Amino acid sequence: MIGPLGATGRRVAAAIVLALILQLVGSILIDGFSSEFSIRSMLVLASLLGVASIGQTLVVLIGGIDLSTPFLIGFANVVAAQLYGDGMNFALVCLIVGAAALAIGAFNGALASTLSVHPLIVTLGVGTAVQGAVLLWTAGFPAGSAPEAVTRFVSIGGHAGPLPVPWLIPSFLILLALLTLVLERTPFGRRLYAVGSNPQAAPYALISLRAIWTATYALSGLFAAMAGVLLLGFTGSAYGDVGQPYLFQTIAAVVIGGTTLVGGRGGLVGTAAGALVLTEINTLLIGLGLSPAMVEAALGALILALVSIYGREPHVRASI
């Protein structure tokens, strides 16, 4: 531990400070960047990205990576719309989609840990197959929509009781607090960090690598599905590729939030800050009037610039 916060704490603090600085820069450069509507919409977009990034954070903490996230987002998005459109009770729909996502995620984790094959390839292969199956089922033209309640839950103009934001924002913050508590204060959470810090040593502490990997990837699938259903409410109609931007954005949010890809260090608060930073950058670039192509290029350059400030890896000589 270096300094009062420790290395990870400093990275998280840096992400939060960065979010504030970007807000300030945006307000100076663009008229209305800090208007109520703009802040609301950024919070909603950041929360959607945040939900999708929760699972990515958990698997990165155990030293893995999950490329099936965008496919599972699309899967949940399309399947939920289709089933609800067929007249099924929405609670039942969520149950089915959630259970399927848990199962797919668990399969990812179990396979990668049991056979010690790289999770990058396992999740990519499984994700591709899942997307193909969904496309086959809907013949490429998904139908259906989300119930009114979900749409209201994520609507930018929505109100959560007296708060001027939709219920999504407070719910996301509560979820974040609960999950942080789980990570910091429960045996499961501590095992997760233990597996990520030193997978060789974990078995000696009677931690089953396979159990942790299976459970964590299952959770990752579940949160991807949750993001998919929320996105259905946000966009109004089903779209199989709705998750595609989230492939790299979740990884970027995790890394900007101070979680290292080697595992064992980081947390969800940082990821939430990272999601906010990414959303602010996106809004800023679009607000500056750049073309979508230039927004993409500038986003790449800015992610690199930010990570090079505080997300650098140690030199190999430091690991000897």
Added chain:
Amino acid sequence: MSVATADPARRSAAARGLRRWLAERRETGFALALFAALMAVNVLLNPARFAPGAWGATIGLAAPLIAASIAATPAILGGRGGIDVSVGPLMGLVNALIVQTLIADVGISSPWAVIPAALAIGAVAGALNGFLAVLVRIQPIVATLGTYLIFTGLTLTIVPAPTGTVPHWIQSLSGPLSIVPLLAVAAAWLLLKQLPYYDQLMAVGSDDRAAYTAGVPVALIRFLSYCLSGVFAGTAGLMLTALIGSADPNVGASFTLLAISAVALGGVSLGGGRGGLLAAVIGASDIFLLQSALTYFNVSTFVLQIAYGLILVASISLNGLTAMIDRRMAR
């Protein structure tokens, strides 16, 4: 061991050598078996496409993916999370710069200018990746993801929509002369294997700490591996240009994940230090032949996608399974 009565020492040494050779090549051997099976299926299904007279066109069809997989290999061999996910977008950028900027805008279409230009663009882009991933020490997947976005954005800025034509000599690179660029890449790789650089790269990929203490310039070796990836991606971009015969901003990016799948399928360890060009080529050929066979059945692209995902998972699982059984036996 009781069988080896005559010369136990020598026989067990030979057995050990054989076992080690098998252990080192088995992952690739697996992909090779798949290759043979898929090739047989393809030849049976579609003899016209695989007849000797059509080899040029068929290889031209497979060449961009094969070259992309070769391009993805050096960075992965360097180990410690080394990976280059910008390979696909870089191919797209080379395609756009060659067809739009060089041929259409500047009006240069001589092979003596175009080929060096493609390689130079690749080398510069690779050096940028190497700078970010090795010298700035951003985690490689994030560093190359950043350049992924940059290359994609630049490509779309140069050619917002598919456009342009290419001179005849480029088109012939996906027809009768399609094997030439691949042979050039193979020759470059074989030359590289003669240099100390190759051994140092494998050493760094296997155990960078040991390599560092042994005096290997780890950072330089890894930096050069990204440059190599870039140069190969430049070649791949040229082959892509030959195949599509125009500038298209939307085709490049899809090669990244295919190439990395192909590399893993071929038996290159994503942990670094194991595998090589041949493994990448066989893995890529597997994916190409799989697509080719499934397309013949005229199945929907959705089924193709399912089959592709499942076969990818099944084959690396089998690789993992045999490795696990091996470890059990060794114990």
